[in-house]
Amino acid sequence: MINLIYFTTPQKKIFSVSRDNICINKRYGRHSKHIFAFLFASPCLLVSSQCIITYSMKNSYIAASYVKFLESAGAHVVINKSDDEYRRLFKSINRVLFPGGGVSIESSGYSKAAGIFYRLALEANSNGDYFPIWGTCLGFELLTLLTSGKLLLSHTNTSGIALPLNFTDGKEKNTPSYLRKQCLIHVLIVWNSETLKSFYRVLSTNTDGQNEFVSTMEAYNFPIYATQWHPEKNAFEWTRPYIPHMPSVIKTTFYMAYFFSRKSFHSFPSTEEEEKALIYNYKPEYTGTQSAFEQKYFFLIRIIL
Template identity: 40%
Template sequence: MYCIKQYFGLLCLLLFTVNGLPFPNGNKWQEPTLNNRPIIGILAQDTSSALGRTYISATYVKFLEQAGARVVPIRGGQPEEYYIRMVNWTNGALIPGGVVNFATSLLGRSARLVYDAALKLNRNQDYFPIWGTCMGFQLLCYLVQGDNLLKRTDSANISWPLTFTPDFKSSRLFGQAPENIIQILSTEPVTQNEHHYSILTKVFETSKLGKFFKKLSVNRDRKGVEFISTVEGKEFPFYGVQWHPEKPNFNWNTHYNTDHGPDAVRVSQYMANFFVNEARKSSHRFPSVKLEATNLIENYNRTFSSDDTFVDIYYIDPRDT
């Protein structure tokens, strides 16, 4: 009987480890927490539009909502205390794709403050995941490295399958993925790339990035230059994809070469489900239902362009009048 109990205990520990529920931080393990009302903050980024100083593309909002999360915008140009509050009141953060200056933009400052607050929480065993897509991934790398390591690549408006590294099998992101998802990602061009700069593999491996992140996949641009396409934090629940998992389901801009087929949609849903499940491990809550309600994305104006771009965005921070 003792042997059976001992075997059962060991089996449970292995299952928790493989599933990525706890994560190592020194010699401690994070106990999983289940929160079925997750709220994720999306960082608003700079825009020159007369309709606002910052915006959030509705595709990222829908991406998270399809997996059962709600969204609050994380505004730009706010006091430092605001970002600490938002990290402590939400269950995760998403840094979207786009084009900004990492050092001088409102988004760059917001990302730095959210990243610093998230690091502090996770080091204190308070689970708080971060997701970076395209530029959001690049910005995460900038924050980890403390420098911009991006190099020019020919990688815009094209979809590829992923080339997985051996580490993908032991990762939180892909280690327990259904076999059909791995098959689709490794053989079909379902990952939409929209970037002119990348973190090259050789740069990644000789920088701080290789110590902080686990390399899960790479790709080669049109000229054969290899770059990093998917990573996850070794000690922290931070994730970065150079490609756009939200586009197959929610971006219908005819200028993009996006696969909207059922396999691409399955991948998008898997990635959203994964990150929202990560957010469910956070027990953070807003101090009151009223504060929760007044911070949700639904309080902001959404604008749709009914032309061949199908651009659908929320304007967040108003322009000074």
């Protein structure tokens, strides 16, 4: 069991297991939208940014902790482009990360761009071109929507808390043999979608004291991984006292970043093109006094919905 994994999930947003179904609660940010930035490297990755309403010339941001999380495993970061460039850029990036946020997973630039890359990733993997996807928090929920085509909503009380992960394999081993089959069947039955049930394997669950919810999952046949919790916060966010920073937790989350960042063989056609796209062309700003994020990258991006 991994102790004290951090959740920032508000009461109105969770991918949860109830007696009747597994569901995701959508969130709408009143003043924000999501679009994309790309993480590249010597592996190259992709991460989404959030658009904001502002009086400055910058309308988008990325929490720097997501960038640091993947850079700690050797990744580089670049900013997103227009729709027309997505397929071309897909051939240059190595993986996609859908981060957490406060926007619609149905009608935002974030969800639109994510859908494009999700479909491209499925196509690539089906043709033997290994391309992984990771979803964190809102990204977790978005993946279930992209996979099932359904919004499945619920409410849980898991805002700003640290919980241990209850791994499903451990649960099975610690369950009396006559209950194991019933327990495992229940975990599958509660999925309110046959597509989700056949596409994703539940790796861990958690509970808010009343409802059990899925906290970690992976696809059976594709390199798609998702956490409802935030592995990037343990090492890189210090704005809240309840975010765990123990060495064992940071070591675990680093391993996850390393695991995700060392896959795929896509690359830019030239060093010059990669350098022009890197997030190093932008400077992070300290926002810890007014935000849950220590630092953010701000930039102006054209939005097409």
